[in-house]
Amino acid sequence: MIRLVDSEGAKKLDEDARKLGMPGMVLMERAALSVAEFIRDKLLRDDVDKKIIAVCGSGNNGGDGIACARILHEWGYNSEVIIVGKKEKFTNQTKLQIRLAKNCGVALKISNPVKLITEKSEFNQAIVIDAVFGVGFKGKLEGDLAKFTEYLNMFDSVKVAVDIPSGVNGSNGRVEGVAVKCDYTITFGVNKLGIAVYPGKDYAGEIIVADIGFPKKALDMVSPDTFTFDESQISYYMPERREYSNKGDFGKILIIAGSEEMCGASFLSALAAYRTGGGLVRLFVPEANRQSLQNLLPEAILTTYEDSTDKVISKVTADKLEKAVKEWAAAIVIGPGLGLSKRSKSLVKKVVDLSEVRTVIDADGLTLFREIVEESEDRRLDLVKDLKKNFILTPHIKELADLLYMPKEEVKENVVQIAKELKSCSGEIVIKEARTLVAGGGKCYINNSGNSGLAKAGSGDVLTGILAALIATEKQRPFMVTPLGVYIHGLAGDMLKEKKGKYGIIARELADEVAEVMKRYTE
Template structure:
């Protein structure tokens, strides 16, 4: 599904109104009605339900007023708290404020001492709260008086439905300063906004639903490169299917160049993940002193011993030793567990510059270019990089903390500058292609924060690429399947104590689950995203 910024969504709304003649008040009516329907269906119907609605003065507040009216019409006891004077609601929001008062309903002030006390009392009695304070235009910090309201709300334990986006979350980045509304459910409109699926915003969003409010389909359809939320049905549509008469040669031969003395596990995980992700053949090339160990460990993979330094890391001579073998391979994965010996660094740079095979570069392969990222742009053959934030920071000569709220921007710029697909790992991994496509992952969990999971991802991506997927899709699908394997592992073993090998074992199941979901479709104009 396509992801949009706040500005992109505003432009879609504008065009719907101006070019298609759909009045803004109709869009607002549809939005608020969807919110009301979700409240009624999830919390035991509207009749006699006590509902608190928090409204700002913008269109988001107008959506909240529509929801309040529909719930009241169905018999709910609704109290609307305004973070504004009623006469400051303008446009479509003003129309709905007038309707509310003409129905004989009142507004309760929110930003006065007595209003806050009334809110606390109403909250104590409420069955559900609707957050319509701020919409996608929010930036920065909530004002102090609203921070108090939000803190009271979050500590109440009362279920919250956010209208379009939880108040306090930035729509373009997911950034939250100090606090934001913690929703159990967010009903967003038309298309999901980036901040709803990027952390930390995703953690405030709860379950995410996308409602069809009758925005014209041509406006919602992506034209050319764009940002995509990586969901099962999308990924399933990309995955290769196997012919009944297929043989191992049809699914590629992955070369993994990895490992060093004391770091054999990283190399083994990469090779095992490639095998579990459908590669027809896998050869693991390691320092000669490590070959016997990995050959024993990996029954299904072939091994190749290469020249090494006295410290047990690959030496400069490994490049020449590889030459007679290169014609056999489809894709190369380079980097896990290599170490940072100067000869090894030089070898990595030479391989990246001269190897004409498609290349997945990870871990110490990336570290070999710390502070020298411009060298990556000189590579002529296809390249996928898989840095975690620390490795990306080293490439760019900056601090990892400075990337936290610019992950999409950083990945997209790096992909363009280096002419490579960039996989910026972390919660909600970002996959960016030089041509402009970007994917945000929807799978994965904190239990995957353990050594070796990045090595597994490298093997998954290399295997998908070897099976004929184009680079961006191979990387994006690999990230999705890798995260789903982690989710399946957590289901079986719990979030704490999951290890990288558990992901490897769950990769085939992740593939099966994804294919099985391909027929999942929207129901009643609503898409469930989280």
């Protein structure tokens, strides 16, 4: 697990470190040193003539930038400092850094940002250290600083952000005005939430988390409820597959999906479940889908029904479904391609009422689930209150907006905050976005894999199959299953992008690629 902090968390970390006796200046010096070392080793090497311009604000982020320029100067590099922050806002540490830099002979000037534009300085040839704002930034970059930032972004000079790119909100990744578009971000101690999600992530470039000597005791106090993980950690969370096992040990997965017009959804979900390691998949589908599914995936067991779409399911169908849900399944998927018919609604209702195993509710299943709750005695769905512990909802933004009775734009704008609020729900919500989030069980996970090639028909169906197979096979660490599934889905997309490019990814191949992910990270 890689923990993520918001701006308040970063400030608390600072306070906790100070309470333990760690002087702020020591942390600042180490922060600056980590940026200077990165620039020296990665960007400069022996190039002592290359111009390095640290653009600094009044706060401690600016102090870091000044110290970094001083360290590079002391090593013999060609660095200078331009302070664009207001004098009256200089922090004590920043004042000390200014004094020290001047005494060490660093070229340092305090300038009006707009004046810099008219001066046509050497930004184009330089390495720019962006130390205007860090986690103390709130709201929007405006006025002269906004104009200057736009000007800076026009140059293709290499830009290195100190802690976070200036103009990005460290807590939610929002850029309300402009922000510095960086190539690298050296962030301190713990990765920041604001650069784990878009659009902030786009401004950060490559992110390096530098150890600047925060005491372990202070780091341990950083809230562990918001996290991500990366490729180096997923082997640890992968389910075990003992040699002396049979197909029943790897879980029986029941997929209730598809309709007469759409049999692909159930196929993709089932294929992904098998590619993830699921032992046995039963598809509960309309009789009309039988022939196609038998040809597409003979490995699946089929249970079919012949009820018409305009009526609730017959007793025969209801009994078959009850048996499969209560006596057979270790994990259930319901919803993909199901359609919004009366028949589908009665299928969803039956599953919602009866299921006691973990159940992934997706796509049409979510719309019908909402209608079912609306028609129930509670009338209005309160996700936090009403979600059964074993339910995993997988909405995209529009579906989540419908579930929460909120405008879509509002949900999109505030998705990180909403995920944090939903973390107290007893089931789990997978919010499918450019950076998918998982909220539930007191935790909020932000996914770090995947690319825009996954925004394609059938991609969500594949995710349901991956999740169901992991649920059915993993008994050791159930709380990590959903984040792991989301990560695997994105990683399969990333590996497929290498082969096909992000335009050409199709869901069938994505499901197949999951096998490659499982192979690579379990052997």
